[in-house]
Amino acid sequence: MSDVSSAPPAAEAARTAVVIPAAGRGVRLGPGAPKALRTLGGVPMLVHAVHAMAASRAVSLVVVVAPPEGAAEVKSLLDGHALPERTDVLVVPGGDTRQESVRLGLDVLPPEFGIVLVHDAARPLVPVDTVDAVIDAVREGAVAVVPGLALADTVKEVEPAAVPGDPEPVLATPERARLRAVQTPQGFDRATLVRAHETVTGAVTDDAGMVEQLGEQVVVVPGHEEAFKVTRPLDLVLAEAVLARRRLNDGF
């Protein structure tokens, strides 16, 4: 288990902020409110995600990147859910893509934060030990850290079908033991992440991938199966079950 409490005192260590992109619509989840505002155990997913980040004693600022038309609603929602005194929250409106939303969050970070985590609102149940493990690895000198899990399925690289549902020719079968499914929070040396967002263009699916394109070394630390991303309706069923089990076990 990681031990942020044994890390150097705040004055010596770079301070840590988290950017939470929460501006997506949740198209794959089906019709309804923006995904981050859908509830899990009666509480909006975003509130779970903010609390998951604030659970780390190393985190003193959370920047929420809200659906553009819903920033005021998100601000009052978060005002109604107390966070630890050490944690401040800022809310800014998001953009058209996840990448743009993260950049808008980075833009408002005060200068004193040298370590930045980026965490999907859509991963509401990540345990604090995973958050701390990512922060520890950045504090120890990695410029980019991602939590990742080994895969249960074999993965095929294919030539994507022009028409969805048509058979797709297989091009290769990567060696499964070398693959990791990566999660968030992803942790960064702030200057490196900002440089990535300023210089890397084109389609990317995570922030660490942008840092890789700078030629910087990204490292993987163990992720957690409860840090899964709520993407499709079945994920919501699983998330409700995980939350119910937690509430039963520890009265959360």
Ligand SMILES: Nc1ccn([C@@H]2O[C@H](COP(=O)(O)OP(=O)(O)OP(=O)(O)O)[C@@H](O)[C@H]2O)c(=O)n1
């Ligand atoms: N323009 C966007 C798109 C996505 N996100 C955020 O990025 C995270 C990961 O994205 P994903 O799970 O794909 O969310 P959606 O884009 O909402 O999902 P979908 O693709 O099904 O619409 C989510 O917390 C989402 O709110 C964002 O802040 N701004």
Ligand SMILES: C[C@](O)(CO)[C@H](O)COP(=O)(O)O
């Ligand atoms: C960042 C991410 O969660 C890492 O697995 C993932 O790439 C986000 O993908 P999405 O399609 O934007 O949900």
